[in-house]
Structures are given as C-alpha cells and as structure tokens.
Amino acid sequence: MADHNFDLVVLGGGSAGYAAAIRAKQLGQTVALVEKDKLGGTCLHRGCVPTKAILHAGEVADAVEDGARLGVNLKLEGIDGAKIAAFRDGIVSGKFKGLQGLLKAKKIDVFAGEGRLVDAKTVQVGDDKLIAKNVVLATGSFSRSIPGLEITGNVITSDQALLMDWVPQRAVVLGGGVIGLEFASLWRALGAEVTIIEGLPHLAPAEDEAISKALERAYKKRGINFQLSTKFESVTQDEYGVHVKTDKGGETIDGDVLLVAIGRGPVTQNIGLEEVGVETDRGFVLVNDKLETNVPGVYAIGDITPGLQLAHRSFQHGIFVAEQIAGQSPVLVEDKNVPKVTYCEPQVASVGLSEKKAAEEYGADNITAYEYNLAGNAKSSILGTAGFVKAIRVNDGPVVGIHMIGARVGELVGEAQLIVNWDAYPEDVAQLVHAHPTQVETIGEAMMALAGRPLHAI
Numbered sequence: 001m002a003d004h005n006f007d008l009v010v011l012g013g014g015s016a017g018y019a020a021a022i023r024a025k026q027l028g029q030t031v032a033l034v035e036k037d038k039l040g041g042t043c044l045h046r047g048c049v050p051t052k053a054i055l056h057a058g059e060v061a062d063a064v065e066d067g068a069r070l071g072v073n074l075k076l077e078g079i080d081g082a083k084i085a086a087f088r089d090g091i092v093s094g095k096f097k098g099l100q101g102l103l104k105a106k107k108i109d110v111f112a113g114e115g116r117l118v119d120a121k122t123v124q125v126g127d128d129k130l131i132a133k134n135v136v137l138a139t140g141s142f143s144r145s146i147p148g149l150e151i152t153g154n155v156i157t158s159d160q161a162l163l164m165d166w167v168p169q170r171a172v173v174l175g176g177g178v179i180g181l182e183f184a185s186l187w188r189a190l191g192a193e194v195t196i197i198e199g200l201p202h203l204a205p206a207e208d209e210a211i212s213k214a215l216e217r218a219y220k221k222r223g224i225n226f227q228l229s230t231k232f233e234s235v236t237q238d239e240y241g242v243h244v245k246t247d248k249g250g251e252t253i254d255g256d257v258l259l260v261a262i263g264r265g266p267v268t269q270n271i272g273l274e275e276v277g278v279e280t281d282r283g284f285v286l287v288n289d290k291l292e293t294n295v296p297g298v299y300a301i302g303d304i305t306p307g308l309q310l311a312h313r314s315f316q317h318g319i320f321v322a323e324q325i326a327g328q329s330p331v332l333v334e335d336k337n338v339p340k341v342t343y344c345e346p347q348v349a350s351v352g353l354s355e356k357k358a359a360e361e362y363g364a365d366n367i368t369a370y371e372y373n374l375a376g377n378a379k380s381s382i383l384g385t386a387g388f389v390k391a392i393r394v395n396d397g398p399v400v401g402i403h404m405i406g407a408r409v410g411e412l413v414g415e416a417q418l419i420v421n422w423d424a425y426p427e428d429v430a431q432l433v434h435a436h437p438t439q440v441e442t443i444g445e446a447m448m449a450l451a452g453r454p455l456h457a458i
C-alpha cells in the first residue's frame with residue numbers, strides 16, 4: 001500500500017477528465033489521472049471519433065450517387081465493411097497514440113486501474129492511495145437499455161455497432177435522437193433498409209420543431225423509414241435476425257440488428273459516492289454552477305452531471321474546474337448555449353433557444369424568428385442540398401438561437417455560437433462580411449434579414 005500526494009486527483013480519463021488534468025498541470029498543480037480502461041474514454045474509443053470516421057464512408061458513398069447530377073458518372077462497386085472498420089480503427093488508434101503522447105509530454109501521472117473515492121480527499125486504485133486537496137469525478141456514461149430489453153446477440157448498442165466489420169442489410173433503430181439518427185443515416189448510405197422507432201412525436205426531439213420536421217422530410221426522401229409516437233414492446237431473435245413489436249400493433253419490424261439508442265446513463269455505481277455522501281439524482285452527480293458537489297473539495301464534470309452529454313461540453317467542464325480550483329474566475333457556458341451537431345445527412349446544428357423556448361422565456365410577442373432557405377445560397381445549390389438557417393432574436397435585442405439543417409451545416413455552428421454567446425444583435429453581424437460563395441453566407445443573410453435589410457431574400 002503506497003500513499004501519493006497531489007494537488008488534484010481526477011477519476012476518469014475521458015474528454016472531461018484529461019482536459020481537467022492538462023489544464024491543472026498548466027496552472028502549476030500536481031495531478032494524478034486515474035483510468036480503468038483507455039485514456040480518451042467514450043468519445044475517442046466508442047463515440048465521436050469512430051462514428052464520424054464511418055459516417056465519412058457514408059458521405060463518400062452518397063457522393064458517388066450525387067456524381068450523376070453534375071456529370072461525373074461513377075459506379076458504386078461495393079461496400080467493404082472490413083475495410084471501413086479498419087479505416088475507423090486506424091483513425092482511433094492514431095488519435096489514441098497522440099493523446100497518450102500528449103499526456104506523457106505534459107508529465108501527468110496516469111494511474112491505470114479502477115479508482116474509488118474512499119474519503120473526500122482520497123482515491124484508492126489497487127494498492128495505491130492518491131491523496132489530494134481536491135478530487136474531480138469524471139467517470140462518464142454508458143449506453144442505457146430499457147428494463148427487460150437485454151443487449152445480446154443482434155440486439156446492440158452503439159458500443160457493439162462500433163465494433164462491427166459488416167454492414168446490416170436491414171436495421172431497426174430504437175431512438176430518433178443523435179446516436180440513432182447518425183447510425184440510421186450511415187447504414188442507409190451504405191445500402192441498408194432502416195426503420196427508426198421513436199416514442200416522441202418527432203425525430204431529433206431536442207431540436208427546434210421546424211428542424212425536426214425538415215429532417216423527417218429529408219429522411220423520407222432518402223428512404224429511411226420511421227415510426228413516431230411509437231413505443232417499443234418486444235423483440236425476438238432467430239437465425240433470420242431480430243423481430244420487433246411496437247405498441248402500434250400490426251406487422252413486426254424485421255432487421256439484421258436492433259440498435260438500442262435511447263440515451264446514456266451515468267457511470268456512478270461503486271465509485272464511493274454513497275460512502276462519502278456525494279448527492280446524486282437518478283445516478284447523476286448533482287453540482288452547482290461551479291461544478292462543485294455538496295462535499296467540499298469534490299467536483300464532478302462531463303457526462304456524469306445532469307445535462308447535455310457532449311465531448312466539447314466535457315472539455316469545457318474540465319478546463320473550467322481546473323481553473324476554478326487554481327483560484328481563477330472562469331466562465332461556464334450554460335448548456336443551452338453549448339453548440340450541438342448531429343452528423344447525419346442532412347446535418348443538423350444548433351445553439352441557443354428554440355423558437356418555443358425563446359417564446360416561453362421572452363414572450364411570443366417579444367421575439368422574431370426568421371428562416372433563410374439554403375435555396376438562395378449558391379454554395380448549397382452547388383452541393384445540391386436543401387435546408388435552412390433559422391435565427392431567433394429578441395426584438396431590439398440579441399440573437400438567442402440559431403438552428404440549421406442541410407449538408408455540412410455542422411461547420412457553420414462555429415459562427416452561430418459566437419453570435420449567441422457574445423449576445424450579438426443581428427445589426428452587429430449584418431455589417432460584417434461573409435466570403436462568397438460559402439454556406440456561412442446563410443448566417444449573414446439571416447442576420448441581414450433580422451436587421452431589416454435582407455439582401456438575397458424577399
């Protein structure tokens with residue numbers, strides 16, 4: 001049994017945890033980072049990075065089909081699932097090596113093993129006791145299922161889907177949120193018949209309703225089936241695949257796989273929270289606006305805290321908490337102003353309040369919403385994409401929400417989040433110049449329209 005003393009111990013080496021460790025080290029703290037599996041966590045190994053790698057394969061397959069529109073006649077000769085998997089794994093392992101090198105270069109002490117809080121200042125990992133002035137909990141999240149729905153065989157979550165080296169011919173996707181939409185889009189692009197089952201009335205239910213409806217039209221056009229306001233009832237498996245029943249009755253929905261994508265729960269069991277008295281709600285660790293738990297000196301960051309589960313929010317949490325502990329006065333961007341991107345085709349990206357939420361917060365008569373159609377944007381026409389940018393302002397006040405749908409709009413969310421987070425007025429942005437022809441002009445056009453001086457719009 002060895003005791004080690006640090007300024008800070010971080011439990012969990014995912015996006016949130018390693019960001020906290022790096023920033024704390026930069027600020028002169030001694031830091032221990034505890035990881036039981038692989039540094040980089042969900043995002044690098046089972047989330048953002050592998051999904052986006054395989055989604056790129058889907059984009060390339062779509063481009064082959066799009067070629068004929070502009071006179072580039074291509075033929076899709078086949079999809080090599082094993083090679084796509086190798087591409088995915090190559091990207092992940094390259095980034096993993098990079099991260100390990102980064103943490104080594106920054107001389108962060110990494111402890112490999114399962115850690116547990118034994119008191120407010122001590123994390124135990126095997127025979128090592130890591131004692132610190134402050135402890136940061138960053139143990140992340142896991143793919144949830146519903147009671148009675150066992151993840152086994154061809155009933156899978158994103159964890160198993162990201163290990164597949166083959167493409168299903170028929171896929172049933174339970175859940176029309178970000179993860180479900182991305183896999184549905186990918187598998188469709190690679191030739192699968194896809195059916196999404198969503199319990200709520202819309203796909204992408206966390207987005208502005210106009211975006212959800214536009215996405216539904218786009219998915220219908222792509223031949224992606226979906227059943228809304230529909231509850232999963234049961235699934236059976238046999239040598240022909242999975243057979244899913246819903247509360248709508250009728251025929252079973254058959255597939256090679258059933259992807260369960262109904263959300264993620266916090267990894268907070270058996271890490272010592274009860275013993276130390278850290279307050280939780282349905283497993284999520286409760287924190288104040290400084291990410292402090294109810295136990296002095298114990299912080300929680302990333303997916304184990306209630307709210308958006310996104311890697312860039314986790315990075316922000318990590319940086320914030322390190323600066324807070326080092327005595328600085330960092331600013332925490334509220335969840336509502338954290339940008340969100342769904343990397344399906346067409347992409348969905350947003351930041352700030354939906355029209356409904358803005359109306360609730362400011363009053364329906366005190367806001368103005370404007371939709372700029374991508375049809376008016378030359379670059380979008382070249383790409384052959386439909387969609388729009390919807391911006392919401394407070395009358396005589398700032399822009400409080402920007403919501404976008406269309407190919408590549410994820411890249412536009414950078415400017416959108418500056419506008420919303422800097423409380424910019426449309427008049428401020430309308431006088432700035434957007435390069436032509438780019439898709440980001442659509443944000444400029446929406447701002448010009450909201451400022452009462454539309455250019456390429458009626």
Ligand SMILES: Cc1cc2nc3c(=O)[nH]c(=O)nc-3n(C[C@H](O)[C@H](O)[C@H](O)COP(=O)(O)OP(=O)(O)OC[C@H]3O[C@@H](n4cnc5c(N)ncnc54)[C@H](O)[C@@H]3O)c2cc1C
Pocket residue numbers: 011012013014015016017034035036037038039040041042043044046047048049051113114115116138139140141158179267271301302303304309310311312313314
């Ligand atoms: C399929 C999928 C796609 C996604 N795509 C995106 C995307 O495109 N963009 C985006 O922003 N987000 C995306 N996400 C979400 C993103 O991955 C998470 O929000 C992010 O990884 C959360 O970071 P975290 O550090 O809080 O948790 P995690 O990344 O889960 O890291 C927690 C770490 O703690 C370790 N750990 C747990 N318990 C212990 C213990 N007792 N001792 C030691 N170590 C422990 C775990 O092994 C893990 O490495 C995606 C998620 C999934 C599943």
